[in-house]
Amino acid sequence: MNYVICWSALWSTILVAQVQTPVHIIQYHANVQLNEQNAEIEGTLSLWLRVASDSIRTVEFIAPTNIDINTIRDDNNDRMLYRRVPNEKNLYQYSARLPAVRFAGDSIAITVEFNETLDTSSFAALFINPREFLLRYSSEISWLPYFGNDSAHNVSLHLTVSNRFRIVHSSLPDSTRLTEELQTWYYSHNGSALLDEFFSLCGSTTVTELVRQSADSTFTVKLVVDTSRFYVPFADSLLTYLAHAGEYYLTNTGIPFKSFTHTFACVGNNDIHEQFFSVGSLTVVRNSPAYSVFDSSVFTQSLHNIWLIELARRFAFTSNDSNALFNDGWAGYLVTRYILATFPQSDVELRERQNIITQILSFYPTRPLAAGRSHRKYEYETDMLLHKGRYFFLMLEYLLNRESFDTVMKNMYADFFRHRITIFDYQQLCEKEYGSSLQWFFEQWLYRSSIPEFSLQWETQRTPRGTTTASVTIEQRGEVFTMPLTLTFTIGTKKIPKRVLVNQSVQQFTFSFAAPPSSVELDPQLKVLRWLLDLRILAHARSSRLFHVYEKDISTAEREALLTLNLDPINATGAAPIAYYSLGVLAVLQNDNEKAKEYFLQSMQSSTNGQPSLYSLLSLIRYGNVLELEGDRNNALPVYQRAIDEGMKNPLLFAPAISAAEYYLRQPFGSIETLWNDYY
Incomplete structure (x- = not known):
């Protein structure tokens, strides 16, 4: 049997406050042995620290409660006294007392001996079992004691495992040592190293x-x-x-x-x-689902291909929660740009932009892009940064033009790749290429949470000379944005674009043509993020889901879903399956199973063109859940199987439904409380 351990460069986001220790980590060395049969790890850490504050008397670190610290020793190999205090994150905070006060610039060498037992289930955040394992290092989820610093000047790991294991790493090991049953792999890095990169790894069999x-x-x-x-x-x-x-x-x-x-x-x-x-x-x-049936056209759409997004993160910028725009948003931009370059047809670009806008628009209150992520709505705000963030860069490209934007991009990589870039840094790069201040652009798109809405009216008048004057009035509703917009006039078979600067609540523009235009379109290629009439109804449906999951607000969630159905009684927008699904879940949470089943059936029956949608399949699964709540698991099982069969016709699109249905085939539906976090 062949085993593989995969080293990962996981720049995990720190989700709790780091331990603020007044020391710098100079060296961090780990010598550990992993036993995949009983999910145990035993090891020793050797650290060399340098005092960064005026003076210290203790060394602080945190560790998960499943880690047992056996001893902590100082540079004389004497045991150090320590105490530990639990916190609300299932972590212990340790404080080890030094034998004497240490002052700024002093070095401290300590050794920590530990052992731990992890979960064996591959559903756990960290796990070890005979088939595979996953180990990560961060302040919240860690298999090693965490000393509050992101990096060290020198790191090494000696990992002893069964000799059936083979290691896959971004670089080759320094060396290996093989015995009859075990093998030790030696890795080291001289120079600044991110600890969560170096000490995160996974393993899998065969x-x-x-x-x-x-x-x-x-x-x-x-x-x-x-x-x-x-x-x-x-x-x-x-x-x-x-x-x-x-x-x-x-x-x-x-x-x-x-x-x-x-x-x-x-x-x-x-x-x-x-x-x-x-x-x-x-x-x-x-x-990852094993897609035995798949439609390769999904690779032409960025929204249904997480693989392309994750690959793009390799080319994104080091970020934390406060400047996640340059990770999530930039990765999204790169994927969209790749899609549009690979499939340059105008209909592909329009579809791509429509799909992105669909994921952005809602009536749920959002934070400005510059605010980054909070932790209460982490998943939703990551999605918003990914989608709205990419549109920010697409609009900036439209404003500067492609050539100038590419110059900014190359300068950004030259100056900031693998370094933290701030909004101010990026704005300066853009202004240098643009030739004047872009404060107006950055302020409205990064520091406001609103999105503009434009309406257009136009009329023509024949002049005495036989030409045509076209008067176009553009009105902004809500907050006024400043943006160049393209007006496209159709005269015969010709499309004539005219670019105007919109910066007032109501503006009129006049144009002269040899012949009268038959139509005028405002920004037909969706170069500017804005409210679209066709998507307002869908935004109500999406808002229902968001108020339900993040605010636990049943009343508002119901109102948004019912608005969707009232505004579009014939389901012209295709939003009905989402609205009925939302109402069904809300009915379950209010213990009204009969109404819930009625809504789920309506969701299944409201799919356009007779084809299932993601929410119609999810409704089928929730219908099975309700049957289980009524004590009828026997009839729920074929319902789940039907959802899988339907979903496998396009598994990349319907992966969430397939996953949920397979889960409920394995084990009964538990508590309705899980539906409070029902975010798709």
């Missing part, structure tokens, strides 16, 4: 490494998977697109590397919704 190179051989993508469960034709198709996208990212960003390699390693089961942990040269994919 895997194969599939490799694909880009056409110009500059980009190599690897997929490490168990081919007995991961459909090889899907993997081949996926690798082709990833290699092509990687070549595009590498070429257009101007990163000065002759070649790039990125590895995707799949662990976990194949029957729940997939999750990605991605940074550096490796992405760990948890629970």
Whole structure:
């Protein structure tokens, strides 16, 4: 049996306050042994710290409660006294007393001996079992004691495992030592190293490494998977697109590397919704469904291809929650740009932009992009940064023009790649190329949460000379935005674009033509993010889901869903399945099972063109849940199976429904309380 351990460069976001210790980590060395049979880890940490404050008497660190600290020793190998205090995050905060006061610039050497036992279920955040494991290092989820610093000047890891294991890493090990049953792998890095990159790893059994190179051989993508469960034709198709996208990212960003390699390693089961942990040269994919049936056209759409997004993060910028725009938003921009370059047809661009706007518009209150992420709505705000953030960069490209924007992009990579970039830094780069201040643009799109709405009216008048004067009135509703907009006039078979600057609540523009135009369109290619009449109804449906999940506000959620149905009684917008699904879930939460089943049935019956939508399949699953609440699991099981059968007709699109249905086939529906977090 062949095992693989995959090292990941996981720049995990710190979700709790870091331990603020007045020391710098100079060296962090770990010598550990992993026992996959009983999910145990035993190890020793050796640290060299330097005092950064005036003086200290204790060394502080945190560790999960499943880690047992056996001893802490000082540089004389004497035991240090320590105390630990639990906090609300299932962590212990440790305080180890030094033998004497240490002053600024002094060095401290300590050794920490520990052991721990992890969960064996691959559904856990950290786990070890005979088939696979996942270990991550951060302040919230960590398999090692955490000393409150992101980096160290020198790191090493000696990892002893069964000799059946093989390690996959972004670089080669320094050396290995093999015994009859065990093998030790030696890794080290001299120079500044991010600890969560170096000490995060995963493992899986019986895997194969599939490799694909880009056409110009500059980009190599690897997929490490168990081919007995991961459909090889899907993997081949996926690798082709990833290699092509990687070549595009590498070429257009101007990163000065002759070649790039990125590895995707799949662990976990194949029957729940997939999750990605991605940074550096490796992405760990948890629970990726084995798509035995798939539509390759999904690779032409950024919204349904997380793989392209995660690959783009390799080319994004180091970020924290406050400037996540340059990670989430920039990765989204790169994917959209790749899609539009690969499929340059105008209808593809329009569809891509419409899809993105659909994910942005809602009546749910949002934070400005500059505010980054909070933790209470982490998933939703990440989505908003990904979608609205990418549109911010698309609009900036439209404002500057492609050539100037590319100059900004190359300067950004030259100055800030692998360094934290701020909004101010980026604004300065853009203004240098633009030639004047862009404060108006950055202020309205990054520091406001609103989105503009424009309406257009026009009329023509014949002049005495036989020409036509077209008068166009553009009105802004709500907050006034300043943006250049394109007006497209149709005269015969010709499309004539005219660019105007809109910066008032009501403005009139006049144009002269030799012949009268038959139509006038405002921004027909959606270059500017704005409210669209066709999407207002869908926004009500999406708002219902958001008020339900994030505010637990049943009344407002119901109102938004009912507004959707009242404003569009014939389901012309296709929003009815979402609204009926939302009403059904809300009815379950209010213990009205009969009404819930009625709503779920209406959701299933309201799909357009007789084809299932994601929400009609989710409604089918929730109908089965209600049957279980009524004590009828026998009839619920075929309902779940039907959802899987329907979903497998397009599994990339219907993955959440397939995952949920397979989950309920394995185990009964539990508590309705889980529906409070029912965010799709």
